[in-house]
Amino acid sequence: MLTKILSGDMPRSTALAVVLIAILIGLAFAPFIFPGVRSVDTAARISIFIVLVASYDLMLGYGGIVSFAHTMFFGLGAYGVALASTHMGRGFDALLVGSVSGALIAALLALLIGLFSLRVRAIFFAMITLAVASAVAVLVSQLSGLTGGEDGLSYKIPRALGPAFKFADGELFGVRMDGKLLKYYLVFFSSLILFLVMLRIVHSPFGRVLLAIRENDFRAEAIGYRVVHYRVAATCISAAIAALAGALYAIWLRYVGPDTSLSMEIMIDILLMVVIGGMGTMYGAVIGATLFVLAQNYLQNLMDVAANAVTGVPILPDLLNADRWLLWLGVLFILSVYFFPTGIVGRLRQPR
Amino acid sequence: MSHPILETTDLTVRFGGHVAVDRISCTFNTGELTAIVGPNGAGKTTYFNLISGQIAASAGKVVLNGRDITRLSVAQRTHLGIGRAFQLTNLFPNLNVLENVRLVIQSKAGRGFNMFSMASTHDDLTTPAMEIVERVRLSGQALQPVSELSHGDQRKLEVALLIALDPLVYMFDEPTAGMSVDEAPVVLDLIAELKHRKDRSILLVEHKMDVIRTLADRIIVLHNGALAADGEPAGVMASDVVQEAYMGKELDIV
Known part of the structure; x- marks a missing residue:
């Protein structure tokens, strides 16, 4: 049963199993274990980023394809939901139409870019994605009539997902049974299902072909796999799932804007999360995204505490000033790449 | 039982001014093992690449089972029945x-x-x-x-x-290169087994003369990208032109 759900990809390391179970439990019961707007928001972000990073890993770690357009696909899904909700009015039908059309457009765009550039060389694809992603980002900020430009769009989502909606009286373990809770679980379960689907894809016959292509595309072609078709298919699937992650993000935030869903910064964050977690492992996305989002949200606080604790000592409080959190995030990243070149998952799975 | 399965007609490839494979016309039969010999740089591997599709032909045709496959991709040719093992291990x-x-x-x-x-x-x-x-x-x-x-x-x-x-056409490019004396027979036995099935065409690029003697039904000799000789092993090996120009040294060793 468990083997089937995980598609036969057991953690193969006790430490990894413990960490994964802890993350799963943490996310599954976040509203109860960590009540509070900010912590639940962090948990939702982690769930969404796990999907986004895993979809990138599907392309990079399994397909060996480097893309810089992943935030663009993410943004397409987010804007899909935003535009549908703005123009169709609040409702689940708008969410569905927005998510599905965002995913379809993302897949279609990936198909076009892929057919155009994956025939040639992988590096060419990377360049094209960079160009297209920049063009789309500029378009979104210029077409302000449609997209709200730099200000982005705020819209209403169904009442059933809002704090005013109560689906049961009273409280469960001190948590109100409201739409906010429903919304969290919509995000959590959608992310979980999308992740498990990707886990299945990478362990399917198709996933094995991707591995073969990453290992030796020349030979993969010689045993009868049309490499371009597989690369394009992997890119399309990855783009569609990234768009669905974007749709979840848009539902969660009830806002989209270039900074939250299209910026190059997010693209770099995704790359870091994949590398920190471990490329080509899927579970690396879980660990990478969790660590990174936690650090993004709590490193500042942690440093504040640390800086206060060492007041009076020379230099240290300045170094630990909360404003310097990005510096320390960078240091953490360099250290993790230095000590775990195969990512955290690769390291934990190493036989010793 | 022995019928043509693969044919190349005036198959040519040029790299800049250099003609690597020069108008090779040759037919390969089912149930036959053809050894392809020639000095280094004669164009044996390039000829293989043209047949299996890793390199596009500048001119000429490759026909498999009556179908022109000259413009097809490697994977398409594989599905139609061309199979290739590589000289440098490629796994x-x-x-x-x-x-x-x-x-x-x-x-x-x-x-x-x-x-x-x-x-x-x-x-x-x-x-x-x-x-x-x-x-x-x-x-x-x-x-x-x-x-x-x-x-x-x-x-x-x-x-x-x-x-x-x-595949219908097996292409081996020096299958025992670098193998020890103990290991090579495993591979050679498999090739002999295939040959005795009589329902496949086998192309074998090989330098070792003892291997060619035991396995080949036919030998073609390439030199400077062109077909220099084609025929029964005994006849080809004995022919003066082959003896002197291409295989003199190797025959001395055996």
């Missing part, structure tokens, strides 16, 4: 031995786009793959990554991939 280094073979069987079964089932549950692919791994005497290493295998074992796996593909 999937971080996948295990069984998975390397299984991928070939999966390709033949056309299941590459199956996305929602677990590959490990396709027993009808795994079982034949394991049989082939046993035939090349690698069952002990079946679950080892290829990168950990010895050179000789990698050569065996290279041949195993071709046997798993079971």
Whole structure:
């Protein structure tokens, strides 16, 4: 049963199993274990980023394809939901139409870019994605009539997902049974299902072909796999799932804007999360995204505490000033790449 | 039983001003093992690349089973019945031995786009793959990554991939290169076995004269990219032109 759900990809390391179970439990019961707007928001972000990073890993770690357009696909899904909700009015039908059309457009765009550039060389694809992603980002900020430009769009989502909606009286373990809770679980379960689907894809016959292509595309072609078709298919699937992650993000935030869903910064964050977690492992996305989002949200606080604790000592409080959190995030990243070149998952799975 | 399966007509490729393969017209028959010989740089591997599609022809045609395949991709040719083993070992280094073979069987079964089932549950692919791994005497290493295998074992796996593909035209490019005296017979026996089936055409680029003597039904000689001789092994080897120009030294050794 468990083997089937995980598609036969057991953690193969006790430490990894413990960490994964802890993350799963943490996310599954976040509203109860960590009540509070900010912590639940962090948990939702982690769930969404796990999907986004895993979809990138599907392309990079399994397909060996480097893309810089992943935030663009993410943004397409987010804007899909935003535009549908703005123009169709609040409702689940708008969410569905927005998510599905965002995913379809993302897949279609990936198909076009892929057919155009994956025939040639992988590096060419990377360049094209960079160009297209920049063009789309500029378009979104210029077409302000449609997209709200730099200000982005705020819209209403169904009442059933809002704090005013109560689906049961009273409280469960001190948590109100409201739409906010429903919304969290919509995000959590959608992310979980999308992740498990990707886990299945990478362990399917198709996933094995991707591995073969990453290992030796020349030979993969010689045993009868049309490499371009597989690369394009992997890119399309990855783009569609990234768009669905974007749709979840848009539902969660009830806002989209270039900074939250299209910026190059997010693209770099995704790359870091994949590398920190471990490329080509899927579970690396879980660990990478969790660590990174936690650090993004709590490193500042942690440093504040640390800086206060060492007041009076020379230099240290300045170094630990909360404003310097990005510096320390960078240091953490360099250290993790230095000590775990195969990512955290690769390291934990190493036989010793 | 012996009928033409593969034909090249005036097959030519030029790299800049250099003509690497020069108007080679040749027919290969089912049930026949043709050895392709010639000095280094004669164009043997390039001729192979033109037939299996890694290089596009500048002129001429490749016809398989009556169908012009000159413009088809490598993968398309593979599906029509051209199979190739490579001179420099060319495998999937971080996948295990069984998975390397299984991928070939999966390709033949056309299941590459199956996305929602677990590959490990396709027993009808795994079982034949394991049989082939046993035939090349690698069952002990079946679950080892290829990168950990010895050179000789990698050569065996290279041949195993071709046997798993079971094409109409087998193309071996120096299959025993660098193998030890103990290991080479495993590969040569497999090739002999294929030959005795009489239902496949085998093309073999080979330098070792003893191998050619035992296996070849026919020899073609390439020199400077052109076809220099073609015929029965005894006749070709005895012909003065071949003796002196291309094989003098090698024949001395044997």
